[in-house]
Amino acid sequence: MAVSKNPETLAPDQEPSNASDLRRRPASSSSAAASPAVPDSSSRTSPSITENWTAALDGDSGAGAVGNDDLKERIGEANDLGEKKKASSGDKVGRGEVPVGFVDRPSAPVHVRVVESPLSSDTIFQQSHAGLVNLCVVILIAVNSRLIIENLMKYGLLIGSGFFFSSRLLRDWPLLICSLTLPVFPLGAYMVEKLAYRKFISEPVVVSLHVILIIATIMYPVFVILRCNSTVLSGLNLMLFASSVCLKLVSYAHANYDLRSSSNSIDKGTSYLNLYKSQGVSFKSLVYFIMAPTLCYQPSYPRTTCIRKGWVICQLVKLVIFTGVMGFIIEQYIDPIIKNSQHPLKGNVLNAMERILKLSIPTLYVWLCLFYCTFHLWLNILAELLHFGDREFYKDWWNAKTIEEYWRMWNMPVHKWMLRHVYLPCIRNGIPKGAAMVISFSISAIFHELCIGIPCHIFKLWAFIGIMFQVPLVILTKYLQNKFKNAMVGNMIFWFFFSIYGQPMCILLYYHDVMNRKVRTE
Template identity: 35%
Template sequence: MTSETADEIRVRYRRAQSVTRAEEIQEEEARVRKQQPDKPCHRPRDSLFSWSSGFTNFAGLVNWGFLLLSMGGIRLLLENFIKYGWRVDPEQWIIVFTGRQEGDGEYPSIILLMYSVVPIVLCLLVEKGLAVEIIGNKLGMIAHIANIIVLVMIPMVTINVKSAGFSLIGATAVCMVYSVLFLKLWSYVQVNLWCRQARASHNFQQMRRQRISFHTFREHASVDDSVSNGHLRREEEEESIHHKLVHYPDNLHMQDIFYFMLAPTLCYELNFPRSERIRKRFLMRRMLEVVVGFQVILCLFQQWIIPSVKNSLIPFSNMDVAKATERLLKLAIPNHLVWLIFFYLMFHSFFNLVGELLHFADRNFYLDWWNANNIDTFWRTWNMPVHKWAVRHLYIPLVEAGYGKTAAGIVVFFISAFFHEYLVSIPLRTFKTWAFMGMMAQVPLSILSRYMEKKWGPRFGNIVVWSSLMLGQPLCIMMYYHDYVITHFGEELLDRYGQV
């Protein structure tokens, strides 16, 4: 032990002794003070709002904040009714959904939704050909890639060529369904490719030989005293479970692929975890939530969001920063409320409803994204089906192929940005890049949120996450509405479409 190390130990010991001695003096002083006739009532304490106080029970302040927000929301609701009157009209919902305000009665959105079965069947047929080696691997992959690319291109071409026949809701539904099919078919093709590679590999052949030798060994197990009966029983149970599972290529049939297309997941497996029964009460609650939540979203759109968006058009077009900012903050409240309801409606109510009907047991559709301390954590927790797909079919394959983690992460954001733009620009027939740039902006925003978390603590990182959610979406809505009016109606109609 060096002299410097010994000196450091003596210094630390001396400091520890001094601290201990100081505590003893304080305790002795407090004991003596209690014995004084002035009845002392003071002792060293921090204020409750100080971090050093250790106080954490702020339930009353949470209740106060909830009441304050409720009062503010009620005031905004009354202001909306006084200014715009009652705007909820269920008849308009039917007109928008059916597209009766546009087109010639051909309902192309319904035709495209029905046509979505075709690429699914084509994908299955190609996989069957690959499994029995009628189709070569190279030709089969070319066919799969062409099928998936055509799948994505069909809505882009059809909605622009037959634009008058599509309602906004119909075009959005088509783009959403085709986007989901793209991700599901990608997963289906890649998983079956893994299975074909495993079947053709030496390891797979070795596993088969081990199973054959196991059967031979089991026949002569009675003369081999070195293997216990418990080990044999365990091996037999594993073999029994192995035979119960579906193996490639027994999974290549219509029932399997259409179950996957309907299941609330984007990642294909040959053997999904299944629940034993349907919980009727649970199912009825989810059905009620879907019906009621859907109506609430439609009412909020008609009564609150549409007037707010229209009122933002003129200030945003004139680049009146003060008024545009006021309209942005005014739109942020109903937009965020609708987004939260939509999240619960889709990721909890609807996905659980579908999962219950299909006996799909993996209900991990979201994690506690509301506690995310940075943007990376938010994107990893709020949409688990997409996150699992991105990690399983993009991130890990790219990293295994030799690309860096940063490059793989940027590719994941790029694909996500493409589909965000796809779901907005095509239905609106307004080809801008606001949604794409908004998603790509998550990369520097992620760096900022991690810096805030590291510099100021998790709470400030969480504030950055919530701020981006509250302000980013309404800003994107205002930009797209302005461009939509300019593109389809011209600048001379700004005043008309900016009035409620």
């Protein structure tokens, strides 16, 4: 591109009316310059200069230089910014003397606007970090692959046939009988409600009979587990099933009591009340409720129209795969770590901290797999087979900023039950919100202790204390969230208390107590 040795100059009074005048002029035949101008105090980029650069870019002869498009775009943005600021300030200062034909030369301007760095504090959250997320995923895969290889080289394959089937399970046949006879208690609750609907028994008698049935539902498996000295896994499964039936019976009794007492006060057009009046106490509704993936009773539920058989098979395959992944992590990582550890409340504090931190990652993986298998796979499979429509079994608890948000989102069936049958009744009876929250956590702590302590044959209340410890954590995390005003900080605090410290500590406590009990009994 040739440059004239005698470039033209554009005085302020000879300024083109618009940028198109300059675009029509070949850069090879003319250059523009002007007398020195006073810089615009309201803008760090001169709009007149950028207009001349744009004109030179558009008027350049030849095939066009590589990189001109990007420079045009930057010049255009700077020009727009400068024009806006110049219009607002009413500045009429003339343009500077700028050679038009130098945009493709080594002296071409490349710095034409004020721009912050992508990682600066003002723009870091406006950038896309998808590439960094991909990098973290690649690093995570690489690090975990190395750990798997290192573990296999150190311990070998520890999973044996006993993981899938053990002769000890045959000694737990009383627990199987107990689980098969538990539906007797819902049948008793149905008979009580049938008598109450026909007004054969008074309301105090109805309440007393339901209380007896609910207590018997949870105490019956406790008695069987303690008498049979069952394995931890068998006892855990039975206690989870019994706790589910117990909560369902509470909801069944409470909901039917509310329907009976409200039959004269609720609007006559209420669908549930009309269904209750027309059908009464339906045995079919009770059977569906006991089998459905919900803890809250109502006479009818939203239903789907068909069963997706292919989808069900796919979910079952995923369930088998992730169950195997959990078994691999438990046998290859968690079991060796806790066997080589000391009781966390005894011995060296640094050793206990090291074991807790080492145990936190595999424990977190197992917990995530357990959550996925239970709340996403199993409950959705059950809902699909039963045409159950409401499948909000969890929310995005992984984004929780406080412990309170986590407990509201991670287990929706229990949360809805607690809200409907514990928290809101407390509020309606004048109990303060703080006290109602403590009552809710207390009930949750009791069931956690029953489901963990009873199968382990340990009665040191570690699970109860761990759940009740959530109450001050709720207050603390809410305070920190309000103080920092940052969702990321609150989410990081939640993950620390939940996965890095809480779960590994509970596992170590129960494991060593179970091992000590075995030593004493043997």
